[in-house]
Amino acid sequence: MKALIYRGPGNKALEDRPKPTIQDAGDAIVRVTRTTICGTDLHILKGDVATCAPGRVLGHEGVGVVDSVGAGVSSFKQGDRVLISCITACGRCEYCRRGMYSHCTTGGWILGNEIDGTQAEYVRIPHADTSLYPIPAQAEEEALVMLSDILPTGFECGVLNGKVEPGSTVAIVGSGPIGLAALLTAQFYSPAQIIMIDLDDNRLEMAKRFGATGAINSGKGDAAEQVKAMTGGRGVDTAIEAVGVPATFLLCQDLVAPGGVIANIGVHGTKVDLHLETLWSRNISITTRLVDTATTPMLLKVVQSGRIDPARLITHHFKLADILDAYDTFSRAAATGALKVIIET
Amino acid sequence: MKALIYRGPGNKALEDRPKPTIQDAGDAIVRVTRTTICGTDLHILKGDVATCAPGRVLGHEGVGVVDSVGAGVSSFKQGDRVLISCITACGRCEYCRRGMYSHCTTGGWILGNEIDGTQAEYVRIPHADTSLYPIPAQAEEEALVMLSDILPTGFECGVLNGKVEPGSTVAIVGSGPIGLAALLTAQFYSPAQIIMIDLDDNRLEMAKRFGATGAINSGKGDAAEQVKAMTGGRGVDTAIEAVGVPATFLLCQDLVAPGGVIANIGVHGTKVDLHLETLWSRNISITTRLVDTATTPMLLKVVQSGRIDPARLITHHFKLADILDAYDTFSRAAATGALKVIIET
């Protein structure tokens, strides 16, 4: 089968690989019908992710059809249409019992990282019973690719951890795909204000179309001051960090109101300054989270009800044969306007 | 009346002052019967608290008897025995309605800071209806002085924010009075382990008598490693920072388990390093809080039930005339073994 292979820093290729086979009683082999590319895949290609060795099939998102299952799989059978979670969960360990699937002792984020992933014609999914989700009969498959990772990430790490609630004020720092996913799902809770902050006016325009009530270009003035002005001088109840660099985390500290939450989504590569000399008395919380995809069933229901259309995050389509073009388009997002790209196999 | 006056950095004196009078319909004048000294008073005397001007009567803790009340006070009358909260709360503003009294727009921590405090024969208490608490008939007054500040601080900022629960594991970094207050109140929730960490073996011994299940002298080896060894390699569910310097906050980052909480109590004077390059994916929370004393009614009930004896925190007694000796004893705690000192007026 064809598969996109990480060949070491700066190097990738579409190669022929043997179709994966059942290795454990809990495994399923899934024929991938649609996958996508994540910002994390670009991190891997830079050599930033030590757990991902050269030779790995990349990709941790996608939908497909069950091809075969191991003896211990009871929830799925050949032919079932399934959503693949980016997080593999055994459902048995102490972390899984607490819904903290990201820290599953034999799973977590392993797809396209420690084991071969979804940017291929077939993928092996361990712990299939608790790592796949059935696709409802009338569902639009393509939209559901957004539920593998980006939508639960924005929702769990940003919106739920950030305790967004009716009438509250929210600032989202970073208007890329993950910030927009947080923006879409924050609206589940009817906050009074959602202010998007970014350096790119095009992304801010898009954010307004996605429901932002305000937009600030942080390259053109003091963003914290503008947020204060928009919120009666208080700052926001929820500051969502969706970039992953020290400057944006610092900005969140400046714009969070007393009693508020800084909900970090960004993948950080270095330490940051935490201004406890100010914040110690401000009754704030800071949260971090690797997505658990514990809310996938909830998100499936909301999508099915029509209250949200995650397909709005999809900007481009490619065939698997053209996945190198897809990577090119996705990696030059500022120029191409790419949010999420769909790859059909 | 006699009062302890802050006369600028490094300078304090017991002086004669006029007895305070009602200035606002919501005021009460309270004859102080017992007060105490807080670590924050020492901070003020170092010149570290900009809001506290020379000439101020210090002190924000105590019990006493109502001497007179303004026209708007309905819950208290002359002769009532009362507990004075360190936090003044109007009960009306948006923060007070959320129980976040520390951020009351016309109150908060103002006693012995922005207005004259309790280390005197009388004190004026604004917003008396929502800043004083009736002392139950049979209650031991002296023990209740611990409910003005230290016990709710340990409980709210450390235990409640830290989400201590039955069977969980707790580490408390700092075994001074505030760490011990956290230790006492953490036991309300029956955690499986409470590990105290300090540099002083005497304090650690005391912590064991107060209920600690383990004690680590962080000056004699790697405290984080020892905590990991005591918790099956995982680290603790709740790490309580009760010191207020970068090194102890850093230690908390090293010993918190995935999914855990770092609950900060310490008053920090400088920024700290936050290692988001590790923590971004560990599903942790960090909380800060200036005590709200919102749990004072609950704490009064627990103390009345006999499940906790806060008088155990009291090590020394002085008369108001000898308050300079009391400051001396309290400020040399390592040598004197002082935890909390009671000053009778």
Added chain:
Amino acid sequence: MKALIYRGPGNKALEDRPKPTIQDAGDAIVRVTRTTICGTDLHILKGDVATCAPGRVLGHEGVGVVDSVGAGVSSFKQGDRVLISCITACGRCEYCRRGMYSHCTTGGWILGNEIDGTQAEYVRIPHADTSLYPIPAQAEEEALVMLSDILPTGFECGVLNGKVEPGSTVAIVGSGPIGLAALLTAQFYSPAQIIMIDLDDNRLEMAKRFGATGAINSGKGDAAEQVKAMTGGRGVDTAIEAVGVPATFLLCQDLVAPGGVIANIGVHGTKVDLHLETLWSRNISITTRLVDTATTPMLLKVVQSGRIDPARLITHHFKLADILDAYDTFSRAAATGALKVIIET
């Protein structure tokens, strides 16, 4: 001044009464600009409310302008535009500190019940600081009359107690004004389904326009069976009782899913059967609540943000001089189509 007086069962009149005066330091006198009629007023007129004596000015909802305040009032002054809460709260007692204003030991629901109410040119509001809310500058006054009682009642007793959440399923039994208030505010949380149940097709039509995803006329077939059919056989996560008779409470027991909540809003006059022989093992909750109006600040923010328009509940307008006509229209709602009627003074 003119005032609508309860003169005993079945008897009411518009009479001349002296303008109320300040009786307590915490009082405010408010010139009422708009008020409305509640179903509870009809209960009083039937003689069902023992606490309301003949001679009482009715009404517990409205907006107006502060005319004068007592010495202890600090948040409001003459000329301020205010929203009057149906619940009077001292902000000081144990219940108020828990946000359970409905059970304030010197307040609760007393307006137009134990003391004179709002269906008059002026009204005296005790505990004004914590029982009135400032009206934002640009706000539409008329819509805010819905925030005195009906909107917080639907929201607190139905939606919050019912734990409505994204993707969940909701049934609301009763499509009158209070059921519609629950319907409007349930949408703050983006449930997947909201099924309205009533005996009146007109009301069900209105419910669909207000956002219901399904409607069942319980007089034309088995409502519980239909709800099961609409929810994959499970029943609903949240069943909101908005009528107050045994039959509707029984229906809620039939249609709630395992793990679900029955949130009672209805004012019941008799005991009901609770089928614990079935429900003991179904992991459900049943909640009751007299509205606390603790969420009024939140609701004001949501209304100001434009996410909800409570004026949609208003169907008729009258002058105070014509309040008897207003009562007639409101009491014959099936014929007149009345939901809420506004009375201008």
Added chain:
Amino acid sequence: MKALIYRGPGNKALEDRPKPTIQDAGDAIVRVTRTTICGTDLHILKGDVATCAPGRVLGHEGVGVVDSVGAGVSSFKQGDRVLISCITACGRCEYCRRGMYSHCTTGGWILGNEIDGTQAEYVRIPHADTSLYPIPAQAEEEALVMLSDILPTGFECGVLNGKVEPGSTVAIVGSGPIGLAALLTAQFYSPAQIIMIDLDDNRLEMAKRFGATGAINSGKGDAAEQVKAMTGGRGVDTAIEAVGVPATFLLCQDLVAPGGVIANIGVHGTKVDLHLETLWSRNISITTRLVDTATTPMLLKVVQSGRIDPARLITHHFKLADILDAYDTFSRAAATGALKVIIET
């Protein structure tokens, strides 16, 4: 092997049966070392449990050693010492993902009910990975038999649902084994008062030794009045129903305070009266629950920490050969003083 067989209403026998075998990839066969008898077993013997057919091996509690496992079991292997949960959970269905194992679509309470149970030398446990728990190395096996059912039942259905908290007031109606399990676990949260109510003075004496702060014989006077007198006229924050008849549920309605919870544990055979004409405005909750055993890991930690000794519930010991005597002793608890009886195989 020997097994205790239900032979129809009023009829049981110790019979020889074939040793069970693996039927499904997720099964484990466990050699039972200790089991016990539950009040529910007596219900079955009366013919009250329709799902339990004659010929069934009874028993849903116990500890043992793994004898063999199916191909899909990954957490346990032959020789592991295990605690058997009374609830069988697949860990995969929607209910299991929410921690509501009692309603597992292919599990729930099936042991000794729909499939053969633990009062035998061997038992087959479906979904073994998520229905068994490893016994810690130093643990006392016998005490852990209390964690199969009775302790999580008292804790989850009574204490957690009842929201017991520090300083709160609790009444437990019924001082049998399940009421005592609630009493033991309520103390995890340091309530100020726990008042036990029963008709039997001996059981009330035992309750005091288990930590009750008050005891009321409801056959000798008005229990609700006495509870009010003990709680300053308010009633209790948490009323736990641990009997299962209309009179005790009615009593709970009389003694719960405004804002309180009635947490039902009792297995009810008939409907009860719910006095909504009073309770509609009292802001209370009523909860029901079939135990989920979701807290078994937490309870294991608390027991291991030594904060609770569940072995105090054990009053008698028998060999499996004498299980008919054990049933006799257990069923005549008033005369024999039996709480829980241990049966060794």
